[in-house]
């Protein structure tokens with residue numbers, strides 16, 4: 001495994017790695033302390049708005065390859081936090097991801113996860129770990145809409161059941177670190193009814209919300225206007241829940257959410 005290329009924007013540093021079979025994955029250093037790592041070469045979940053999974057899943061990364069992304073950069077970067085938020089669904093490669101997780105923890109790094117929550121058996125295990133945060137992509141509160149946006153992420157009903165059951169077992173301080181993400185897509189899931197249903201669900205589960213803006217990488221989907229974004233934020237806040245917004249790092253054209261790829265030229 002070797003570092004092939006580094007690209008920089010004013011905010012993020014993106015690293016392209018070549019693996020021993022010539023596959024490529026990417027990692028991003030952002031916020032001055034966080035390294036976002038890939039867990040798979042491609043992704044099987046096929047979310048139509050994301051280019052990371054555009055070619056399907058090629059293969060899982062081994063724990064060594066997940067750790068290798070950090071090892072190759074650690075002497076050059078002040079990494080204090082790891083985010084499993086790059087290419088791939090961490091729960092679909094759970095054993096290798098969990099091995100890497102414990103290694104990072106032993107090295108004193110905080111570790112957070114971004115996941116669709118599928119498969120739910122692994123989500124239950126993830127939520128019990130001493131993580132620094134788990135953000136679960138919901139993006140829609142109706143079965144039909146979520147199926148269109150996350151076609152291979154299982155049934156929403158199963159995800160919610162797993163969440164309800166697992167949350168009951170977690171202490172309050174752990175529940176505080178779990179968030180449901182909602183990626184606002186213009187004309188798709190940005191209606192008032194959709195957002196109200198999301199706000200109600202987040203309140204009912206006692207979690208927080210992460211309201212994300214879209215990095216336009218696939219032409220079919222569009223980001224909302226600033227004004228709409230603010231309105232959505234205020235509407236969700238009216239449910240008395242904590243709402244985290246997209247940071248400028250996540251919205252950056254280089255290395256922002258959904259922009260990593262296994263075929264960068």
Ligand code: SF4
Nearest residue numbers: 043046047050053088
């Ligand atoms: S958004 Fe995440 S889960 Fe969906 S295809 Fe992209 S990498 Fe996979």
